[in-house]
Amino acid sequence: MSRIAVPFAFSTVRWIAVAAMLVFAGASAPVLAAETPATAQPEPLPKPVRGADGRIVLPDQGAFSAPKPIEAPPEPRISVPVPVKAPPPPRLPVVMEAPPPPVLPAIEPIPEPRAAEPPPPPAKPASGKSAVVKPGSGPAKAPAPAREPAKEPAPAKEPAAQKAPPPPVPADRLFRVDFASASAEVSAPAATVIAAVAERMKASETLRLELRSYASGKPEKAREARRLSLARGLAVREKLEALGVRSTRVDVRALGSQALDEPLDRVDIVLVD
Numbered sequence: 001m002s003r004i005a006v007p008f009a010f011s012t013v014r015w016i017a018v019a020a021m022l023v024f025a026g027a028s029a030p031v032l033a034a035e036t037p038a039t040a041q042p043e044p045l046p047k048p049v050r051g052a053d054g055r056i057v058l059p060d061q062g063a064f065s066a067p068k069p070i071e072a073p074p075e076p077r078i079s080v081p082v083p084v085k086a087p088p089p090p091r092l093p094v095v096m097e098a099p100p101p102p103v104l105p106a107i108e109p110i111p112e113p114r115a116a117e118p119p120p121p122p123a124k125p126a127s128g129k130s131a132v133v134k135p136g137s138g139p140a141k142a143p144a145p146a147r148e149p150a151k152e153p154a155p156a157k158e159p160a161a162q163k164a165p166p167p168p169v170p171a172d173r174l175f176r177v178d179f180a181s182a183s184a185e186v187s188a189p190a191a192t193v194i195a196a197v198a199e200r201m202k203a204s205e206t207l208r209l210e211l212r213s214y215a216s217g218k219p220e221k222a223r224e225a226r227r228l229s230l231a232r233g234l235a236v237r238e239k240l241e242a243l244g245v246r247s248t249r250v251d252v253r254a255l256g257s258q259a260l261d262e263p264l265d266r267v268d269i270v271l272v273d
Contacts, residue, residue: 099247102234175269177236181216183265184231186239194236197269198243208272209250211236216264217257226256236267 175197177190186194201207213233217225233252241247257264 097246097248099241102230102252173271175271177267177269178263179215179232179265179267181265182228184228184235186235190236191239193269194239195243197271198240198245200271201240201245201249206273207249209240209245210270210272211250211252212268212270213252213254214259214264214266214268215256216259219257222256226254229256230254232265232267236269 175193177186177193179185179190180187197209201209211233213229213236215225215228215232217228230252233254237247237250237252240250259266
């Protein structure tokens with residue numbers, strides 16, 4: 001019995017509350033309607049009027065002109081880019097040719113002196129018996145020695161053929177480099193002359209050089225003089241190589257002590273086409 005009475009009581013209370021709310025809402029509606037003011041209607045806008053000059057005139061507001069059209073923005077200036085030049089191709093290093101080995105001149109051997117021939121032995125008598133001297137006959141004569149066949153004279157040795165001196169050179173094609181006695185070192189004045197020759201060689205690729213090297217010395221020391229002259233010629237060629245002249249354009253002639261004029265210790269640089 002109690003289980004049925006409790007839900008029924010709750011439903012009754014609920015309906016009573018709903019009825020009270022309806023009664024309260026009906027009583028407060030006229031009050032809210034009396035307090036809310038009536039909404040005012042907006043006034044209509046006046047119609048625009050176009051004047052004689054074509055401008056639009058509103059009453060009591062004066063005339064105003066039509067808005068100006070918006071100008072189009074200027075076209076952007078597009079500058080043509082300057083073409084970029086392509087960089088030049090890289091220069092490959094020039095392969096330097098290896099200098100050829102120095103050509104040593106052929107040295108003629110010095111002839112050895114011939115030994116003196118021994119004198120021929122005395123001739124023996126024709127018979128093996130000794131001569132008998134008779135008394136009163138005087139001293140006995142010695143028998144005549146047997147004659148040997150005459151020998152043909154040995155042919156005289158021809159002197160070693162000397163090389164002909166080089167032909168004369170025009171003054172504008174001859175440069176002279178002097179050296180100290182018994183020295184192959186290039187001096188400062190000689191280096192100046194060599195530098196001038198190098199500039200002349202760079203100006204023309206068809207020119208060649210002939211180095212005629214000399215050295216003073218006695219005839220019995222011709223071999224030493226030729227070696228010294230060769231060393232001087234090679235020293236001048238090395239200086240020219242350092243200044244940019246290829247060794248293939250330079251010929252060295254070691255002439256030793258064959259100089260015909262002074263100074264004897266020098267190197268003649270001759271320009272050859």
